Amino acid sequence: MSVHRVYLPDLGHGDFEPGAVLEITGQEARHAVRVKRLMPGDVLEILNGQGLRAVAVLGESRKHPAGHGKTEWAVDVRIESVAQEPPISPRLHVLACAPKLTRVEDMVDQLSQVGAAAWFPLVTRHTLTPPKAERVDKLERVAAEAAKQCGRAWTMEIGSPVPLADALSRTHRAIRPSARLVIADPRGAPYSPDGSTDLALLIGPEAGFTDDEVDAACRAGAMLCSIGPHLMRVGTAAVVASGLILNAEQPR
Amino acid sequence: MSVHRVYLPDLGHGDFEPGAVLEITGQEARHAVRVKRLMPGDVLEILNGQGLRAVAVLGESRKHPAGHGKTEWAVDVRIESVAQEPPISPRLHVLACAPKLTRVEDMVDQLSQVGAAAWFPLVTRHTLTPPKAERVDKLERVAAEAAKQCGRAWTMEIGSPVPLADALSRTHRAIRPSARLVIADPRGAPYSPDGSTDLALLIGPEAGFTDDEVDAACRAGAMLCSIGPHLMRVGTAAVVASGLILNAEQPR
Structure with missing residues (x-):
């Protein structure tokens, strides 16, 4: 089985210090918890589409109110390591x-x-x-x-x-x-x-x-x-x- | 524009003597006449999926009775040349x-x-x-x-x-x-x-x-x-x- 990946295009390199805890919301949070059924301690990979590749560990997940009586999922992830890769050559x-x-x-x-x-x-x-x-x-x-x-x-x-x-x-x-x-x-x-x-x-x-x-x-x-x-x-x-x-x- | 091709898997090499006139019926006939709107004199290519490639010229087309009050298209094609190609290597x-x-x-x-x-x-x-x-x-x-x-x-x-x-x-x-x-x-x-x-x-x-x-x-x-x-x-x-x-x- 390949590692689960999360795609966060709005985040930059500075958001990914090793040891930092990041809260992920929206579709990516829901998909990880409800579809892939990841559990606390599971490892996942974060990409931002601009060369960043971070390894993270899933923490707690919870539901937030999202207005109009709806809720949305949020998950905490702890960053383990961060690398910035060069684009593919050629x-x-x-x-x-x-x-x-x-x-x-x-x-x-x-x-x-x-x-x-x-x-x-x-x-x-x-x-x-x-x-x-x-x-x-x-x-x-x-x-x-x-x-x-x-x-x-x-x-x-x-x-x-x-x-x-x-x-x-x-x-x-x-x-x-x-x-x-x-x-x-x-x-x-x-x-x-x-x-x-x-x-x-x-x-x-x-x-x-x-x-x-x-x-x-x-x-x-x-x-x-x-x-x-x-x-x-x-x-x-x-x-x-x-x-x-x-x-x-x-x-x- | 590429040449129109007709696929006739049931026909063998012996059916394709140059000069012979072949009657094509069914979907391939209908497609050539009604969809592609080929006209008498138009050139087409015939493949049988087993290495045969024939060049043919469209002749007359007509409707046949096909039972239950339905009709089907039939077209005559005159074979111009026939080649048997080897399979792709490797x-x-x-x-x-x-x-x-x-x-x-x-x-x-x-x-x-x-x-x-x-x-x-x-x-x-x-x-x-x-x-x-x-x-x-x-x-x-x-x-x-x-x-x-x-x-x-x-x-x-x-x-x-x-x-x-x-x-x-x-x-x-x-x-x-x-x-x-x-x-x-x-x-x-x-x-x-x-x-x-x-x-x-x-x-x-x-x-x-x-x-x-x-x-x-x-x-x-x-x-x-x-x-x-x-x-x-x-x-x-x-x-x-x-x-x-x-x-x-x-x-x-």
């Missing part, structure tokens, strides 16, 4: 066209699990409409939930739409000037690592990049990279390509 | 514990896209119940649909449950005696290809393999292979590990 920004309906949530969930630093909806000639603002809130919750499940110390960022031209000219903040550009394309070569610590992966829409778009990417220095024997849908292509890149660029 | 059998609910369908769909030869539900100490027989029918439809979408000439096989001990002793038909055994585990080394043409990938349940199970796998010669910086859920781990192996073992 830093992989995935610029992928948003797939349809709930598939965009599945993609965000899987990119979080595999270890991408951020996802930005890519806008190309054949792109469907990027997710609306209210959808972004939901996607941020999906990324946070995946971070909890996988024990990611840094939550994956959900960015705003990036036109392909801005990505290729590296004028968009999603792409650092030194980043290696990789574009998934069946005409490409197998991925070969070059020690990059910053990468931007471009994944086209279901209908594909146009020939002009691929030409422009090549002129901008993008590596055309084949990622398998078949065509894949956007979400699968994004997670498979991310897995290839992150594993290939890991220090050995 | 042949990757994925033995992964079945995830919960619809996640098993998502996993089968993604393993099909990435190019696995077969999926077998792995049974370990902490495995949930493997899918029931009626579920297998549904999973075979998911695999066939993914084959159509990705243009896979060979449909991924859905196998019956394999106990871990049978997989490790290579007494189960899912594992050829010469197959390389790979087990996804965070303690492992990065995947390195060795030119294997036959592989069996073992993916544990959400609760993980037990230490005894991992020890037994190592004694059986399995390679412990790390697949990323985080823990992943079963379906994501299976598709990421498959992508790593299939791409690493591709001839370059």
Whole structure:
């Protein structure tokens, strides 16, 4: 059994001195006590999504009045140790066209699990409409939930739409000037690592990049990279390509 | 736009002589004419899931009486060319514990896209119940649909449950005696290809393999292979590990 994790994005490093006792309320408290049925003395892990990982021990739990005759759970946890982890290296920004309906949530969930630093909806000639603002809130919750499940110390960022031209000219903040550009394309070569610590992966829409778009990417220095024997849908292509890149660029 | 594909698993190679005219009925006929609105002269591709890939041109379409006052669509297609493709190499059998609910369908769909030869539900100490027989029918439809979408000439096989001990002793038909055994585990080394043409990938349940199970796998010669910086859920781990192996073992 893996350790139970609590996600507290509003807390900073200063709130987590070893020995301190912290009161947790809201959904995270209720989930720990009522769903997971943790008991005093049980160990849990606290993440804030910004690199902090604290080990804590559960203390007393109680119900607070929460107005309108309702109550909410509160639990005390005693901090045992605190560490601040660096973000995953290499830093992989995935610029992928948003797939349809709930598939965009599945993609965000899987990119979080595999270890991408951020996802930005890519806008190309054949792109469907990027997710609306209210959808972004939901996607941020999906990324946070995946971070909890996988024990990611840094939550994956959900960015705003990036036109392909801005990505290729590296004028968009999603792409650092030194980043290696990789574009998934069946005409490409197998991925070969070059020690990059910053990468931007471009994944086209279901209908594909146009020939002009691929030409422009090549002129901008993008590596055309084949990622398998078949065509894949956007979400699968994004997670498979991310897995290839992150594993290939890991220090050995 | 990609070419429209028709999936006809009941037809063999002999039914596809170039120049022959074939009548297609049922859902595939209706889908081509009413949903995709293909017109006479349009080109389509026919797959039988067993390596056959035929290029055909649409002819006339008509409605047949289908009993009970209903009608069904029928379309004529003229075969232009026929090819028999070999299965994907390397042949990757994925033995992964079945995830919960619809996640098993998502996993089968993604393993099909990435190019696995077969999926077998792995049974370990902490495995949930493997899918029931009626579920297998549904999973075979998911695999066939993914084959159509990705243009896979060979449909991924859905196998019956394999106990871990049978997989490790290579007494189960899912594992050829010469197959390389790979087990996804965070303690492992990065995947390195060795030119294997036959592989069996073992993916544990959400609760993980037990230490005894991992020890037994190592004694059986399995390679412990790390697949990323985080823990992943079963379906994501299976598709990421498959992508790593299939791409690493591709001839370059």
